[in-house]
Amino acid sequence: MTVTSLIGAHVFVAGGLATGGLRNAAEIEAEFVQVFVTNPRGWALAAGRPAEDAALRDSGLPVFIHTPYLVNLGSPSAETVERSVTSIRHALLRGAELGARGVVVHTGSAVTQSPEAAMRQVREHLLPLLDEIPEDGPDLLLEPMAGQGRMLCATVEDLGPYLSALDFHPRAGVCLDTCHAFAAGHDLTAPGGMARMLDALHAVAPGRLKLVHANDSKDACGSKRDRHENIGAGNIGAAAFGDLLRHPAAAGVPLCIETPGEAERHRADILLLKKLRDGCPG
Known part of the structure; x- marks a missing residue:
């Protein structure tokens, strides 16, 4: 039996999360939503609004949360690490309140220190957070980056040592961003390229893929540049997303667009992915 990917x-x-989020979701025909629950470019933590939280929960629309962009547990700055821990904990608590399926966090950068020192920090601070997640709370989804600078995790193979540092904790899942993977060097346009990347992901993290950020890329494979493009309008192309939707490792895994533009372009991206999911050519 085939499991359909939302x-x-x-x-x-x-x-508001419900007032604005549900209206936007309906306008673009989204089958689930990803949201920020606080300022994505700052450290201030926003409290929930009970009525909005209840309306979003009661809508039945699946929810994922993305942590702020500043979060980096590999930073040499003790202040940044402390604030990152607080921000991730806040997102996990808000995720539990909203009934979210997962909380996405970037895997981080060593910045100016050694990758080994940075990974020791990741282990020290992330393991306790993973242990705090209640049974009915959201998984923490690790999102590899595009490979720019001193990123700790970019290719899917990098997830092996990253998850190993976390003792393959059962609440640590994976969020795969197609633009990031392409920029990091996975040639998703080559014949069988998407399948090879997903096979490699399954080999190092079987069953861990919980969310896909479905984004085309403005730049070439291996560029290490994180610039998203609308589905089919970039260097990855629509056909690769069809390959992704047909691969067993992605069966039932939700696909979330983070593409440029306003509602009209987002709706077009979603409709194209739905056609590819349903077996229609892009």
Whole structure:
């Protein structure tokens, strides 16, 4: 029996998680949503609004949360690490309140210190957070980056030692960003390229893939540049996303767009992915 992958989007929540988020989701025909629960470019933590939280929960629409962009447990700055821990804990608590399926966190950068020192920090601070997650709380989803700078995890093979540092904790899942993977050097446009990448992911992290950020790329394979493009309009192309949707490792895994533009372009991206999911050519 084939398990259908939901197609959703990171949505704008102006006016409230439910008021704005559900309106945006309906407009672009998203089957689930990803949201920020606090300022994505700052450290201030926002409290939930009970009525909005209840409305989003009661909608039945699956929810994922993305942590702020500043979060980096590999940073040489003790202040950044401390604030990152607080931010991740806040997102996990808000995720539990919203009934979210997962909380996405970037895997981080060593910045100016050695990768070994940075990974010791990741282990020291992330393991306790993973242990705190209640049984009915969201998984923490690790998102590899595009390989720029001193990133700790970029290719899917990098997930092996990263998860090993976390003792393959059962609440540590994976969020795969197609633009990041392409930029990191996975040639998703080559014949069988998407399948090879997903096979490699399954080899190092079987059953850990919980979410895909479905983004085309403005730049070439191996560019190490994280610039998203609309589905089929970039250097990855629509066909690769069809390959992804047909691969056993991605069966039932939700696909979330984080593509440029306003509602009209997001709706077009979602409709294209739905056609590919349903076996129609892009």
